[in-house]
Amino acid sequence: MAAAETVKTTVDQFTAASNVAFKDGVEKTLAALNDANTHSKKNLEAVVASVTAATKGAEALGAQAMAFSKSSFESQVAAAKSLTGAKSVQEVVELQTAFAKTALETYMAEMGRMTETVSASVKDSMKPLNERMTAMVERLQAAR
Secondary structure (H helix, E strand, O other): OHHHHHHHHHHHHHHHHHHHHHHHHHHHHHHHHHHHHHHHHHHHHHHHHHHHHHHHHHHHHHHHHHHHHHHHHHHHHHHHHHHHOOOOHHHHHHHHHHHHHHHHHHHHHHHHHHHHHHHHHHHHHHHHHHHHHHHHHHHHHHHO
C-alpha cells in the first residue's frame, strides 16, 4: 500500500507540476501574442501614416506642376504675341533669345522647388517607418 500511495503522490505531484507549467506556458504565449498584436497594430498605423504623407506630397507636387504648366503656357502665349509684333529679324532674334533665357531660368527654378517638394514628401513619408524600425531595433537589443 505504501508503494501505491507513493506512486499516487508522485503522479499527483507530477500532474500538479505539469498543470502549472502548462498554465505558465499558455500565459506566456498569450502575452507574446498580445505583444505581437500591439506591435503589428503600431506597424500598420506607421504604414498608414506613411502612405498619407506620400499622398499629400503627391498632391502638392501635382498642384505645383499644374500651376507651373499654366504659367508656362501663359508665358509662351505672351512671347508669341510679342514675336508677331516684331519689326525686324533682329528684333525677333532678340525677343526669342530673351524668351528662351527666361523660360530656362524659370524651368530650373521650378525644378528646384519640385525637388524640394519631393524631398520633403519622401522625408515625411519615411519618418513613421523609420520610427517603427528604430523601436524594433531597440526592442531586439533589449531582448539580448
